Amino acid sequence: MKLSSRELVLAGLFAAVISILAQFTIPLGPIPLTLQTFAVGFVVTILGKKTGTISVAIYLLMGMIGLPVLAGGAAGIASYFGPTGGFLIGFLFQAYVTGLIIEKTRFNYFWSIFANIVGAFITLFFGSLWLKFSGSLPWNAAFSAGMIPFILPGVIKALAAGYLGVLLGKRLSFTHLMYR
Secondary structure: OOOOHHHHHHHHHHHHHHHHHOOOOEEEOOEEOOOOOHHHHHHHHHHHHHHHHHHHHHHHHHHHHHOOOOOOOOOHHHHHHHOHHHHHHHHHHHHHHHHHHHHOOOOOOOHHHHHHOOOOOHHHHHHHHHHHHHHOOOHHHHHHHHHHHHHHHHHHHHHHHHHHHHHOOOOOOOHHHOOO
Protein backbone atom coordinates (compact mmCIF):
# COMPACT_ATOMS: atom_id res chain seq x y z
CA MET A 1 0.00 0.00 0.00
CA LYS A 2 1.55 3.25 -1.11
CA LEU A 3 0.72 6.53 0.60
CA SER A 4 1.26 9.95 -0.87
CA SER A 5 2.77 12.67 1.28
CA ARG A 6 -0.64 14.34 1.33
CA GLU A 7 -2.36 11.19 2.62
CA LEU A 8 0.27 10.70 5.30
CA VAL A 9 -0.06 14.30 6.50
CA LEU A 10 -3.86 14.00 6.55
CA ALA A 11 -3.66 10.72 8.47
CA GLY A 12 -1.43 12.34 11.09
CA LEU A 13 -3.56 15.47 11.31
CA PHE A 14 -6.75 13.50 11.78
CA ALA A 15 -5.06 11.20 14.33
CA ALA A 16 -4.63 14.42 16.33
CA VAL A 17 -8.34 15.17 15.86
CA ILE A 18 -9.20 11.73 17.29
CA SER A 19 -6.79 12.38 20.19
CA ILE A 20 -8.52 15.65 21.05
CA LEU A 21 -12.07 14.31 20.78
CA ALA A 22 -11.15 11.24 22.86
CA GLN A 23 -10.62 13.50 25.87
CA PHE A 24 -14.35 14.21 26.07
CA THR A 25 -15.37 11.47 28.49
CA ILE A 26 -18.28 10.61 30.76
CA PRO A 27 -17.17 8.02 33.34
CA LEU A 28 -19.56 5.07 33.56
CA GLY A 29 -17.53 2.58 35.56
CA PRO A 30 -14.68 0.66 33.93
CA ILE A 31 -15.87 1.53 30.41
CA PRO A 32 -16.39 5.28 29.95
CA LEU A 33 -18.65 6.91 27.37
CA THR A 34 -16.31 8.82 25.06
CA LEU A 35 -16.21 10.67 21.77
CA GLN A 36 -13.61 8.21 20.45
CA THR A 37 -16.15 6.21 18.46
CA PHE A 38 -17.60 9.42 17.05
CA ALA A 39 -14.10 10.61 16.14
CA VAL A 40 -13.17 7.35 14.40
CA GLY A 41 -16.34 7.39 12.29
CA PHE A 42 -16.05 11.10 11.56
CA VAL A 43 -12.42 10.80 10.44
CA VAL A 44 -13.04 7.75 8.26
CA THR A 45 -16.11 9.33 6.69
CA ILE A 46 -13.93 12.26 5.60
CA LEU A 47 -10.70 10.45 4.73
CA GLY A 48 -11.94 7.16 3.32
CA LYS A 49 -10.99 3.56 4.07
CA LYS A 50 -7.23 3.65 3.50
CA THR A 51 -6.22 7.01 4.93
CA GLY A 52 -8.87 6.89 7.65
CA THR A 53 -7.77 3.46 8.87
CA ILE A 54 -4.14 4.59 8.86
CA SER A 55 -5.16 7.65 10.88
CA VAL A 56 -6.81 5.39 13.47
CA ALA A 57 -3.73 3.14 13.52
CA ILE A 58 -1.50 6.18 14.16
CA TYR A 59 -3.79 7.24 16.99
CA LEU A 60 -3.68 3.76 18.55
CA LEU A 61 0.11 3.59 18.21
CA MET A 62 0.46 6.99 19.87
CA GLY A 63 -1.50 5.65 22.83
CA MET A 64 0.45 2.41 22.86
CA ILE A 65 3.85 4.13 23.07
CA GLY A 66 2.72 6.21 26.02
CA LEU A 67 1.30 9.45 24.67
CA PRO A 68 -1.78 10.39 26.74
CA VAL A 69 -4.18 10.43 23.79
CA LEU A 70 -6.62 7.71 24.78
CA ALA A 71 -9.88 8.48 26.57
CA GLY A 72 -9.33 10.43 29.76
CA GLY A 73 -5.62 10.86 29.02
CA ALA A 74 -4.88 7.16 29.36
CA ALA A 75 -1.74 5.85 27.70
CA GLY A 76 0.55 2.87 27.44
CA ILE A 77 0.31 -0.76 26.51
CA ALA A 78 -1.64 -1.56 29.69
CA SER A 79 -4.63 0.32 28.23
CA TYR A 80 -4.85 -2.37 25.55
CA PHE A 81 -5.05 -5.14 28.14
CA GLY A 82 -7.58 -3.46 30.44
CA PRO A 83 -11.39 -3.45 30.12
CA THR A 84 -11.31 -1.04 27.15
CA GLY A 85 -8.71 -2.99 25.13
CA GLY A 86 -11.25 -4.68 22.88
CA PHE A 87 -12.89 -1.37 22.04
CA LEU A 88 -9.52 0.12 21.09
CA ILE A 89 -8.72 -2.80 18.77
CA GLY A 90 -12.27 -2.63 17.45
CA PHE A 91 -11.59 0.92 16.25
CA LEU A 92 -9.33 -0.45 13.50
CA PHE A 93 -12.09 -2.75 12.25
CA GLN A 94 -14.67 0.02 12.64
CA ALA A 95 -12.52 2.31 10.52
CA TYR A 96 -11.90 -0.22 7.78
CA VAL A 97 -15.49 -1.46 7.47
CA THR A 98 -17.02 2.02 7.73
CA GLY A 99 -14.69 3.31 5.01
CA LEU A 100 -15.27 0.24 2.86
CA ILE A 101 -19.06 0.61 2.97
CA ILE A 102 -18.86 4.30 2.07
CA GLU A 103 -16.40 3.65 -0.77
CA LYS A 104 -18.48 0.79 -2.20
CA THR A 105 -21.71 2.81 -2.08
CA ARG A 106 -21.88 6.59 -2.27
CA PHE A 107 -20.51 9.50 -0.30
CA ASN A 108 -23.88 10.75 0.93
CA TYR A 109 -25.71 11.11 4.23
CA PHE A 110 -27.65 7.84 4.07
CA TRP A 111 -24.72 5.54 3.32
CA SER A 112 -22.34 7.37 5.64
CA ILE A 113 -24.76 7.14 8.56
CA PHE A 114 -25.47 3.48 7.76
CA ALA A 115 -21.73 2.72 7.55
CA ASN A 116 -21.08 4.49 10.85
CA ILE A 117 -23.84 2.55 12.61
CA VAL A 118 -22.37 -0.72 11.33
CA GLY A 119 -18.93 0.46 12.45
CA ALA A 120 -20.18 1.39 15.92
CA PHE A 121 -21.62 -2.10 16.37
CA ILE A 122 -18.32 -3.63 15.26
CA THR A 123 -16.50 -1.71 17.99
CA LEU A 124 -19.10 -2.73 20.58
CA PHE A 125 -18.78 -6.34 19.48
CA PHE A 126 -14.99 -6.34 19.83
CA GLY A 127 -15.26 -4.63 23.20
CA SER A 128 -17.75 -7.22 24.44
CA LEU A 129 -15.67 -10.06 23.05
CA TRP A 130 -12.63 -8.72 24.90
CA LEU A 131 -14.62 -8.47 28.13
CA LYS A 132 -15.78 -12.06 27.68
CA PHE A 133 -12.29 -13.51 27.36
CA SER A 134 -10.16 -11.12 29.43
CA GLY A 135 -12.63 -11.04 32.30
CA SER A 136 -13.71 -14.68 32.00
CA LEU A 137 -17.31 -13.48 31.87
CA PRO A 138 -20.26 -15.44 30.53
CA TRP A 139 -21.50 -14.21 27.15
CA ASN A 140 -24.60 -12.52 28.55
CA ALA A 141 -22.58 -10.62 31.17
CA ALA A 142 -19.98 -9.52 28.61
CA PHE A 143 -22.61 -8.21 26.22
CA SER A 144 -24.61 -6.66 29.06
CA ALA A 145 -21.52 -4.74 30.19
CA GLY A 146 -19.88 -4.01 26.84
CA MET A 147 -22.72 -3.52 24.40
CA ILE A 148 -26.19 -2.95 25.84
CA PRO A 149 -25.49 0.33 27.70
CA PHE A 150 -23.65 1.74 24.68
CA ILE A 151 -26.09 0.95 21.86
CA LEU A 152 -28.14 4.16 22.05
CA PRO A 153 -25.12 6.46 22.58
CA GLY A 154 -23.29 4.55 19.83
CA VAL A 155 -26.12 5.04 17.34
CA ILE A 156 -26.38 8.74 18.23
CA LYS A 157 -22.63 9.20 17.76
CA ALA A 158 -22.78 7.25 14.48
CA LEU A 159 -25.58 9.49 13.21
CA ALA A 160 -23.54 12.56 14.10
CA ALA A 161 -20.30 11.16 12.63
CA GLY A 162 -21.96 10.20 9.35
CA TYR A 163 -23.85 13.46 9.00
CA LEU A 164 -21.04 15.81 10.05
CA GLY A 165 -18.44 13.78 8.13
CA VAL A 166 -20.35 14.23 4.88
CA LEU A 167 -21.21 17.85 5.66
CA LEU A 168 -17.57 18.76 6.26
CA GLY A 169 -16.18 16.29 3.74
CA LYS A 170 -18.10 17.85 0.86
CA ARG A 171 -16.55 21.20 1.73
CA LEU A 172 -12.95 20.04 1.94
CA SER A 173 -10.94 20.20 -1.25
CA PHE A 174 -9.15 16.87 -0.68
CA THR A 175 -12.19 14.67 -0.01
CA HIS A 176 -12.84 14.00 -3.69
CA LEU A 177 -9.38 12.40 -3.84
CA MET A 178 -10.38 9.87 -1.19
CA TYR A 179 -13.54 8.71 -2.97
CA ARG A 180 -12.52 8.06 -6.56
